Amino acid sequence: MALPPPALTLTGLTKRFGSKTAVDDISLDIRDGEFFTIVGPSGSGKSSLVRLLAGLDTPTTGRLHLRGTDITEVPANRRPTAMVFQSLALFDHRSVGQNIEFAMKMKGVPQAERRARALDLLRLVRLPEDYYPRPVTQCSGGERQRVALARALGSDPEILFFDEPLSAIDYRLRKTLEVELKELHQRTGKTFIYITHSLEEAMVMSDRIAIMRTGRFEQIGTPDEIYRRPNSRFVASFMGEVNILEISRTKGTPHFADLDLPAPQAPGAFAVLRPEALSPGAGEGPSFDALVTQKLMLGSRTQFHLRAGNTALIAEVAAGPRSALEVGQTARFGFDPADIAWVDS
Numbered sequence: 001m002a003l004p005p006p007a008l009t010l011t012g013l014t015k016r017f018g019s020k021t022a023v024d025d026i027s028l029d030i031r032d033g034e035f036f037t038i039v040g041p042s043g044s045g046k047s048s049l050v051r052l053l054a055g056l057d058t059p060t061t062g063r064l065h066l067r068g069t070d071i072t073e074v075p076a077n078r079r080p081t082a083m084v085f086q087s088l089a090l091f092d093h094r095s096v097g098q099n100i101e102f103a104m105k106m107k108g109v110p111q112a113e114r115r116a117r118a119l120d121l122l123r124l125v126r127l128p129e130d131y132y133p134r135p136v137t138q139c140s141g142g143e144r145q146r147v148a149l150a151r152a153l154g155s156d157p158e159i160l161f162f163d164e165p166l167s168a169i170d171y172r173l174r175k176t177l178e179v180e181l182k183e184l185h186q187r188t189g190k191t192f193i194y195i196t197h198s199l200e201e202a203m204v205m206s207d208r209i210a211i212m213r214t215g216r217f218e219q220i221g222t223p224d225e226i227y228r229r230p231n232s233r234f235v236a237s238f239m240g241e242v243n244i245l246e247i248s249r250t251k252g253t254p255h256f257a258d259l260d261l262p263a264p265q266a267p268g269a270f271a272v273l274r275p276e277a278l279s280p281g282a283g284e285g286p287s288f289d290a291l292v293t294q295k296l297m298l299g300s301r302t303q304f305h306l307r308a309g310n311t312a313l314i315a316e317v318a319a320g321p322r323s324a325l326e327v328g329q330t331a332r333f334g335f336d337p338a339d340i341a342w343v344d345s
């Protein structure tokens, strides 16, 4: 049996602004019902790309297909898609219900049906029904975000786009909304295409993550693949604190240059080692002496800042006897080479 066509197919999608190429020849299939997240630094082209996908802008070259139909020239309001912005863009002078019903009203849905669907959507985004008549100005930040979601869902889109919707929201609420968004995705079964500059946020919610750099995708993979097997130092840099060790071949055999340790299997120019892969004690793998220069309690884990020769390293250890080391002590630290992600640049 033939597979259903992808929700979205991007073919050589390119957007130029004068001499600036914001989106550079991207080809990709996004599966029906997938939670697909694009992560990249400011200016990498995320918003330019999602604007093309949402029909808010047209590509300089390339095509876009929705379930196999070419929609490259179809404007946003005639696509079965909706966008949730960071700025929330709610109508402040209107009620929660009027905001949610906006798209339905534009489509001519009768009032009773609009109201029934708006109340369903309120439940879907976990807001009480008595919010329906409330002015949006009386909603908190998190409630406004939920109203914005319900409003985007009001047109019953096949695909929802999110351009950094949580980046202006404080940490605790953001964590709650991440889980709610993931659950909303599961409950609705719709395709979600999400933009953020935070890999941590992306990992919580996504089926697949694309790391974007100057208009291109540097790596596409599951959260686990991106986290365990970054394919470049650029991708690894999104993992927060990570150890990147250069491999030198100057002495004939490869070695971890800064640590002056042999590296018999060194298929790349750099070894990316997550802090939790570096632990006190010498095992089977490479090990070295390091001075503890800082000790930070992170709750379930303890983070050690280390110095070995001229090299600064970070190790994270589960709370317990192995985290007994103190600042000023020197101890042996080691790692399993299987935990290394090798990268060439």
Ligand SMILES: Nc1ncnc2c1ncn2[C@@H]1O[C@H](COP(=O)(O)OP(=O)(O)O)[C@@H](O)[C@H]1O
Residues within 6 Å of the ligand: 017, 020, 021, 022, 040, 041, 042, 043, 044, 045, 046, 047, 048, 049
């Ligand atoms: N309308 C525009 N006119 C000119 N340059 C633009 C326009 N929109 C975006 N750019 C440029 O394209 C690049 C990518 O921008 P953007 O897509 O907003 O990145 P991001 O969302 O990842 O921060 C930037 O260099 C930006 O200055």
Ligand SMILES: [Mg+2]
Residues within 6 Å of the ligand: 046, 047, 048
């Ligand atoms: Mg942007």
